Amino acid sequence: MSDHLESLYKAAFNFPAIDNHAHPLLKGSHRFRIPFEGLVSEADGEALTDAVHTLACQHATPQLATVLQLDMNASSWDDVKVARDQIEYNVLCDMFMKPCNIQSILLDDGLGGVAEWAEDLKWHRRFGCDTKRVVRIEAEAESIMKTIFCNIDVTSPDASSLSLAFFDQFRAAITTLCEDAEVVGLKSIACYRTGLAIASPAAVISDAKVQEGILHALVAYSQTNKIRLAHKELNDRMVHVSLEIAGRYGIPVQFHTGLGDNDISLRHSSPSYMQPIIKEYPNTPFVLLHSSYPYTKEAGYLTAVYKNVYCDFGEIFPFVSGPGQRSIVREILDLCPTNKIMWSTDGHWWPESYYLGTIQARQAIYDVLSDIVKTGELSEPQAVAITENALFHNANRLYKLGLVPRLGRMQAA
Numbered sequence: 001m002s003d004h005l006e007s008l009y010k011a012a013f014n015f016p017a018i019d020n021h022a023h024p025l026l027k028g029s030h031r032f033r034i035p036f037e038g039l040v041s042e043a044d045g046e047a048l049t050d051a052v053h054t055l056a057c058q059h060a061t062p063q064l065a066t067v068l069q070l071d072m073n074a075s076s077w078d079d080v081k082v083a084r085d086q087i088e089y090n091v092l093c094d095m096f097m098k099p100c101n102i103q104s105i106l107l108d109d110g111l112g113g114v115a116e117w118a119e120d121l122k123w124h125r126r127f128g129c130d131t132k133r134v135v136r137i138e139a140e141a142e143s144i145m146k147t148i149f150c151n152i153d154v155t156s157p158d159a160s161s162l163s164l165a166f167f168d169q170f171r172a173a174i175t176t177l178c179e180d181a182e183v184v185g186l187k188s189i190a191c192y193r194t195g196l197a198i199a200s201p202a203a204v205i206s207d208a209k210v211q212e213g214i215l216h217a218l219v220a221y222s223q224t225n226k227i228r229l230a231h232k233e234l235n236d237r238m239v240h241v242s243l244e245i246a247g248r249y250g251i252p253v254q255f256h257t258g259l260g261d262n263d264i265s266l267r268h269s270s271p272s273y274m275q276p277i278i279k280e281y282p283n284t285p286f287v288l289l290h291s292s293y294p295y296t297k298e299a300g301y302l303t304a305v306y307k308n309v310y311c312d313f314g315e316i317f318p319f320v321s322g323p324g325q326r327s328i329v330r331e332i333l334d335l336c337p338t339n340k341i342m343w344s345t346d347g348h349w350w351p352e353s354y355y356l357g358t359i360q361a362r363q364a365i366y367d368v369l370s371d372i373v374k375t376g377e378l379s380e381p382q383a384v385a386i387t388e389n390a391l392f393h394n395a396n397r398l399y400k401l402g403l404v405p406r407l408g409r410m411q412a413a
Helices: 006-014 045-053 057-069 075-087 089-098 122-127 137-149 158-180 208-222 234-249 271-280 296-305 322-333 352-376 380-398
Strands: 015-020 102-108 130-136 181-189 253-255 287-288 307-313 341-343
Touching: 006 352, 006 380, 015 045, 015 341, 015 380, 045 057, 057 075, 057 089, 057 322, 057 352, 089 122, 089 352, 102 122, 102 181, 102 380, 122 130, 122 234, 137 158, 137 181, 137 208, 137 234, 158 181, 158 208, 158 234, 181 234, 234 253, 234 271, 253 341, 271 287, 271 296, 271 307, 287 296, 296 307, 296 322, 307 322, 322 352, 341 380, 352 380
Parallel strands: 015 102, 102 130, 130 181, 181 253, 253 287, 287 307, 307 341
Antiparallel strands: none
């Protein structure tokens, strides 16, 4: 058998992709706002300075250098930074976005600072891709709560009335979003706020505790003019309301799982904690984001045994080394039904994040599946079908996008 599997290679590197989870790019006026090392690491603060010493950074540097027309064998991370900083921003975006062959991007535009720093949904269509919204429920809830708090007497709040007003508006907002043609999914960052051990069933959540959470938010707002909802009973109830409404409309709900910055409790980011709530809402599609790394096996199990669970394999590109990426893709294929795995970049802030998230994923898919084909455990046509499903068809079906693969655009390998 030839070492080069032509049909599989063509599918892995040339087939159009649907990026089922990403975030907006920075506006040109804010292109230097965030340290560029965040491209290859979830660390922040002083820990981010160590990112350049990771295999992930060593992997990314020559790939970026090649696009920037630098010597891939002699260019350092600093060389890459200097070169990109000297390129006009729109040109830089085109250089890294257009080779990706992404046909549609599903954008979570609730990332902190997005409204002030980043481009909007429609702007991203300039790269020849369709864009749809994934709405972050915590951001939606915080916006509603601010509106309510602006119109009450903070010195004598009625907790039960506040709770009733908030959840009436929250239910109405989630329902409206599920009926919006621009919105194809919801997302929860419960993992960041209170962990994935979401109370289930919904009936066990105390009304008094929920009201207590709203009062805590009111106090914080009165002192700082900001709201960050991180009260377990309140946040858990918001998740339940969202899952129930999403289930009625067949709208997928994405959950951040596993890999994240140090704002999460790593121990409570395992999707295994979600098993009771997955059972409680069998009509609601759950999407476990980021390969749930380092809990990939747990994600594989849940995807295998529950019809309503899907596994996203994103963010590991480029945050994990090349060997690590291949190992994670193998773990996903160990157990996940291949009609329920979906690729994403988790692209954010920098166009390079989309580029690395694409080319590294395509390479890992080819490497892993070609090895399996060469052992005789898969035929090449079967591997091609798995590749095209993971890159495009599974997301197209789950999110009801109704797209036809746009063939003929070559992806730079």
